[in-house]
Amino acid sequence: MSEMPLFERLEEQEPGDGERVFRVSEINRAVRLTLEDSWPSVLIEGELSDVRRAKGHVYFTLNDEEEPAQLRGVMFQSDVRRTKTPLDDGARVRFRGKLSMYLARGQFQLIARSAKPAGEGDLAAQFRRLRDKLDAEGLLDPERKRSLPQLPRVVGVVTSRTGAALRDIIRVASERCPVRLVVADCRVQGDDAPRTIVSALELVQRVEDLDVVIVSRGGGSAEDLWAFNDEGVARAIADCRVPVVSGVGHEVDVTIADLVADVRAATPSNAAEIVVPERGALVRDLRSLERRLSQALDNLVGGLRLRLERLLRPLYGARRAVSPIRKQLLVLQEQLGHAERANIRRRQGDLAELRLRLGRHDPRSTLRQDRLALGALAARLRDAGRLPIQRRRERLVALTVALQGRGRPLVREARASHSEASARLDALSPLRVLERGYAIALHEETGRAIRSADEVKRGDRVRVRVSDGEFGAEVKGKT
Known part of the structure; x- marks a missing residue:
């Protein structure tokens, strides 16, 4: 280590008017040279603070742990790559390097060549203890x-x-x-x-x-x-x-x-x-959400439309299949209507004929005729005074008995014919047709039966007769 005083390295000048004036850079270079010559290799230990990195270099402040003293330091990129010691705030580090000066600021500093851990610094120890304590309480839990x-x-x-x-x-x-x-x-x-x-x-x-x-x-x-x-x-x-x-x-x-x-x-x-x-980001997010919502609605509507079409497709086929059946049913209904009307007319004629026949065999008519004959006989009896009264009475009794014997079979026969005619008439009655599920539609105003769909139009009022009564209806449309 050189013992040469600092300013002996500078050219000596005699005092007086010709005394040399040094530039700042000259002084800084002289000081740096003296430091580097005097302290070419030094081992120093302290606690790191204000650690920062730039372009691969590490800049730091080394703190004395016993006295309020600090030393600025730097470790250049090539040396940083070789060291395995973490250089973080609060760490206690032992550096090997040289003392120098940063000429631009005249700053005394350590240029570190290597680093080794020197134990945990006080600040770092406090930090870790508090961190571990709070972590144990769950205050650092991401959840x-x-x-x-x-x-x-x-x-x-x-x-x-x-x-x-x-x-x-x-x-x-x-x-x-x-x-x-x-x-x-x-x-x-x-x-x-x-x-x-x-x-x-x-x-x-x-x-x-x-x-x-x-x-x-x-x-x-x-x-x-x-x-x-x-x-x-x-x-x-x-x-x-x-x-x-x-x-x-x-x-x-x-x-x-x-x-x-x-x-x-x-x-x-x-x-x-x-x-x-950011206002612009909010607007962009809003527009993005609007587009996504619109797309989602379009997709939803499109999906529902496709689903509806799939559901309706069988119905369209069924409708096409039902259409000829419906036409055939209308034809059959019309034919049935014609047949029923013809049948009703025929049965009505039969009923009229039966009524006439029944009228001819009515026991009351026969009795009236017999009574007339009996009256005539009685008159003849009164007029025939020559006949013995006893014979006349006997004949009268015989006639009466004969009349009664003849009248009872006629009454029974007439009743049987009446019952048979009533049964046939009931079977042919339109009411029986109605009981089988059919209905008769009548014009509201005329009361005439409606035989064709062409006889009515939308809005017409009709009366519909079923087996147990009638009810009113309005024509909504025709198929």
Whole structure:
């Protein structure tokens, strides 16, 4: 290790008006050269924070665990590929490297060549203990995560009123879709920050129509973000009555608040993008839903139409098959009507003839004739005074007996003929035809029987006679 003083490397100048004035770059190069010569290889240990990656390089801050001291460091891409040690915030790492200076900013730094784990750092240990505790209680369970409202109207924002995070959220929300933002101010860094974050969460939940809450702050070191690794903050987020979106730091930063929240956002801007839907996307979704609904309705109607056609197809065939049968039935009905009417007329003639015959054999007529004859005989008897009265009486008795003997068979014969004629007449009666299920349609006005469909038209009133009575009807149509 060289013991040569730093500025002996620079060209010495005598004091006075001609004293040399150095440029900043010259001083920085001289300091870097001195550091690299004096500390070409050093083994250093500390706790990592503010770890970030860019183009394969890893930039970090190495913290002293006993005193408030920090050292900036970098491990370049070629060395990062060789190391197997995770370089994350909170990890305790032992680096092998050299001390140097970043000329552009005059920043003293460690250029790390290799890394090995040096045990768990205090911050990382606290993080893991709290994470495991909350996980055991189920607060990190994905099943308890709540879905965000698709179209929120009121969004609570828990952050600092003066921070860049709030400006980013307002900008993104105004660009996407109009929503009402309710800001609950709190500190987002420092020892008192956890208490103010919890109070702000409780305050914003008093808004009755609140839909969702964003808990957010901008980027920073692990120490800057540590308020969001507080147990009280984690439980307040878990107990919130509406879904919570955590947007703390940058994408590489992971806090307990991120793990407990219903949704984790990479940045405050990303949190606003997740919560507030884009107006154009809503319109596109609405149009897409409209198209899908229209297509679904078309498919449904088309399917129902095809199904209806399949169901009606047999009916069309049956209708074609029934049509000639219906015509034949109409012909048969017409023929039956003609036959019935002819039969009725024939039976009516037979009935009239039977009535005449019955009239001729009526016992009452025979008795009247016999009485007339008896009267004539009685008159002759009175006139014939020469005959003995006894003979006349005997003859009268004999005639009376003969008359009675002759009258009884005639009465029986007449009654038998009457019964036979009544039975034949009843069998031929139109009422018997009606009892077999037929009906007679009569004109309402004329009372005449309707023998053809041409005799009526739509709207005509008719009377229909059946076996046990009559009822009125109206012609609705003809087939």
